[in-house]
Amino acid sequence: MDPDNLDVEDINSESMEEDYDGGETQLEEDQEINDFGKGKVKTLEKKPPRQRKSTSKVWSLFVKLPRGKDGKLHCKCKMCGKTYRCESCYGTGNMRRHMDNCPKIAHYDLEQMFLSKSTGGSMSAVNRKDPQVFRDMVSCAIVCHDLPFQFVEWTWIRRIIEYLSSDVTLVSRNTAKADVMKMFLREKSKIKTMLEHAPGRICLTCDLWTSINTDGFLCLTAHFIDRNWVLQKRVLNFCVMYPPHDGVSLSQKINTWLHEWGIGNKIFSITLDNASSNKAFVDILKTQMNLHKALVCDGEFLHIRCCAHILNLIVQDGLKEIDEVVLKIRESIRYIKGSQVRKQKFIESVNHVGLDSKMGMRQDVPTRWNSTFLMLQSALYYRRVWCALEMLDSNYKHCPSPTEWEKVEKIATFLQHFYDVTCSFSGSKYPTSNLYFPNVLSTYLLLKKNLESSDVFMKNMATKMYSKYDKYWGDFSVILAIALVLDPRYKMTFVEFAYKKVYGSESVELDNVRNKLFSLFNEYMMHSTRSTRRVTSNSLPSGSGSHESENITTSSMNATISSLDLLEEYESFERYEDTSLLNKKTQLELYLDEPKVEKTMKLDILNFWRGNEVRFPELSMMARDVLSIPVSSVASESAFSVGGRVLDQYRSSLKPDIVEAIVCSRDWIHGGERGNLFFLTRP
Numbered sequence: 001m002d003p004d005n006l007d008v009e010d011i012n013s014e015s016m017e018e019d020y021d022g023g024e025t026q027l028e029e030d031q032e033i034n035d036f037g038k039g040k041v042k043t044l045e046k047k048p049p050r051q052r053k054s055t056s057k058v059w060s061l062f063v064k065l066p067r068g069k070d071g072k073l074h075c076k077c078k079m080c081g082k083t084y085r086c087e088s089c090y091g092t093g094n095m096r097r098h099m100d101n102c103p104k105i106a107h108y109d110l111e112q113m114f115l116s117k118s119t120g121g122s123m124s125a126v127n128r129k130d131p132q133v134f135r136d137m138v139s140c141a142i143v144c145h146d147l148p149f150q151f152v153e154w155t156w157i158r159r160i161i162e163y164l165s166s167d168v169t170l171v172s173r174n175t176a177k178a179d180v181m182k183m184f185l186r187e188k189s190k191i192k193t194m195l196e197h198a199p200g201r202i203c204l205t206c207d208l209w210t211s212i213n214t215d216g217f218l219c220l221t222a223h224f225i226d227r228n229w230v231l232q233k234r235v236l237n238f239c240v241m242y243p244p245h246d247g248v249s250l251s252q253k254i255n256t257w258l259h260e261w262g263i264g265n266k267i268f269s270i271t272l273d274n275a276s277s278n279k280a281f282v283d284i285l286k287t288q289m290n291l292h293k294a295l296v297c298d299g300e301f302l303h304i305r306c307c308a309h310i311l312n313l314i315v316q317d318g319l320k321e322i323d324e325v326v327l328k329i330r331e332s333i334r335y336i337k338g339s340q341v342r343k344q345k346f347i348e349s350v351n352h353v354g355l356d357s358k359m360g361m362r363q364d365v366p367t368r369w370n371s372t373f374l375m376l377q378s379a380l381y382y383r384r385v386w387c388a389l390e391m392l393d394s395n396y397k398h399c400p401s402p403t404e405w406e407k408v409e410k411i412a413t414f415l416q417h418f419y420d421v422t423c424s425f426s427g428s429k430y431p432t433s434n435l436y437f438p439n440v441l442s443t444y445l446l447l448k449k450n451l452e453s454s455d456v457f458m459k460n461m462a463t464k465m466y467s468k469y470d471k472y473w474g475d476f477s478v479i480l481a482i483a484l485v486l487d488p489r490y491k492m493t494f495v496e497f498a499y500k501k502v503y504g505s506e507s508v509e510l511d512n513v514r515n516k517l518f519s520l521f522n523e524y525m526m527h528s529t530r531s532t533r534r535v536t537s538n539s540l541p542s543g544s545g546s547h548e549s550e551n552i553t554t555s556s557m558n559a560t561i562s563s564l565d566l567l568e569e570y571e572s573f574e575r576y577e578d579t580s581l582l583n584k585k586t587q588l589e590l591y592l593d594e595p596k597v598e599k600t601m602k603l604d605i606l607n608f609w610r611g612n613e614v615r616f617p618e619l620s621m622m623a624r625d626v627l628s629i630p631v632s633s634v635a636s637e638s639a640f641s642v643g644g645r646v647l648d649q650y651r652s653s654l655k656p657d658i659v660e661a662i663v664c665s666r667d668w669i670h671g672g673e674r675g676n677l678f679f680l681t682r683p
Contacts, residue, residue: 058095134168149173184661200624201268205633216241229610235667240656247280265294273309301479308632314468315369321461325404332398426634433483433629488597587619
């Protein structure tokens with residue numbers, strides 16, 4: 001700027017609002033400064049008002065109106081038409097607040113905005129972002145994708161966000177951590193409400209895990225069937241558990257959690273592995289709950305042994321028979337993966353024999369038999385490659401002999417059954433309690449068959465496995481046998497067949513199952529407000545016919561009876577019939593007597609009971625609870641894999657409360673009926 005020509009407005013501009021529109025007149029003085037500091041006024045003239053450029057963000061949404069007759073300057077919202085004074089002395093605060101609260105902006109049709117832009121028009125509104133929703137989404141991203149809290153401070157992440165929108169405020173890692181905790185507490189309240197309003201009882205799984213920094217963590221997971229007959233699973237707690245890990249400490253911890261969640265009187269069962277402390281833990285927990293009469297049948301069915309853990313123990317004993325050949329295959333894979341040259345040579349050999357290299361070699365985890373089974377399967381697939389590699393590479397010394405390959409083939413075929421059973425037991429999105437009985441029986445028959453095998457190797461392996469089977473599954477679980485009875489494809493018939501096959505035709509155990517079944521049903525009848533209700537064999541299943549036409553027919557019939565003055569006599573007759581029905585079949589007896597559903601039919605068992613809830617109200621209530629039982633603690637164990645990623649070697653110093661917030665929130669996000677939209681819904 002020329003120092004000889006200074007504008008009065010320019011001199012005062014720093015102290016004025018950014019949207020100042022100029023005054024009515026403006027004086028301009030031009031001075032010539034001589035060497036002695038003396039000046040001379042050259043001109044004094046009147047100039048038109050000068051309009052300054054409006055740079056505030058509010059002007060993308062507001063338009064200035066012509067001055068009114070009173071000389072005041074106003075502006076108008078482009079969306080709703082609301083007006084505000086906009087002289088410089090008023091500032092832009094009112095307009096900024098309006099942008100946050102304008103209902104038209106919140107419901108603005110983005111499609112129209114993009115259409116306007118694509119057709120060459122100017123956008124008449126801004127696509128504003130809600131800062132709180134943005135922060136919630138960042139919290140979800142951190143939780144779901146195992147991101148560090150420092151993620152929000154990464155330079156290029158911040159630049160991307162700033163480029164996409166200037167409406168959101170970037171936060172620090174400490175603020176991101178606080179946001180995750182707030183989200184966790186907010187959603188915990190929703191989960192608590194969900195559990196309190198669950199129509200049936202809640203089944204639990206519980207397990208212990210040791211982190212990379214040797215801290216013990218205890219995970220508690222809830223399983224229940226909601227009002228829509230959908231099986232739900234939620235991790236309730238993932239907390240550090242300091243020693244000792246005995247039965248007393250575990251029972252105190254779990255009991256405290258159950259009362260915090262408000263479900264202490266709604267528990268049906270708890271599934272645990274076979275750790276020595278768990279039996280003492282269940283006994284103490286059962287005693288505490290029975291003081292408040294909170295358990296069904298005094299807690300007789302409270303403790304469920306983890307079937308996946310039992311299968312692991314059974315198979316591990318069998319694998320000891322082929323330890324030598326398993327070790328050879330394990331070392332062969334390590335040899336190939338030891339250098340890039342060997343990998344390349346192996347791939348060339350695979351291509352040479354015409355096999356698919358994409359299947360790959362799988363390294364096992366010795367403590368997980370299913371990973372050992374998959375390793376043996378992949379080794380068998382590449383059997384010819386291993387034999388070729390032995391001839392091409394003199395340094396390769398671990399190729400199994402032909403006899404050993406035959407053993408591997410037999411054991412892989414044998415273990416396929418156990419692998420399939422483990423997979424079916426490990427589900428958490430479908431009921432597993434009704435799958436227990438057929439799978440355990442088929443395992444028994446398979447072991448019995450191999451006990452009589454002429455192959456000494458298979459016989460020895462089956463002998464070791466049967467010894468472990470008999471220890472844990474020598475007696476079938478009664479409550480899980482009842483779960484099969486509640487499967488309309490099998491009912492009591494399959495249970496009778498299985499018990500007679502295992503225990504003989506005069507089985508006392510079968511009578512015990514039948515007695516426990518009716519005893520459990522009677523308890524549900526006693527606790528039901530409709531305990532005197534019975535159904536008849538000609539009852540229609542729920543959902544049959546139209547409710548509207550049914551109501552119309554009922555109203556017409558009542559009107560007709562009333563008009564004939566027969567209503568009082570009819571009600572007396574109805575009471576007599578109801579009394580007679582008390583001596584007829586119960587819901588359970590009627591259900592057992594009805595024809596079974598075809599076994600070849602693909603049946604959704606929960607949908608079946610949903611459709612028969614009206615016919616069998618108390619029996620369906622019992623089915624809801626029994627079918628909620630998980631036969632494995634895999635649901636809790638899966639949380640440990642998340643915990644292992646959260647507490648890795650780089651983030652092992654995270655505090656236990658934030659670890660719990662991350663693990664639980666991740667499970668709740670994926671378990672919500674609407675995915676992350678469920679999570680972003682604020683109260």
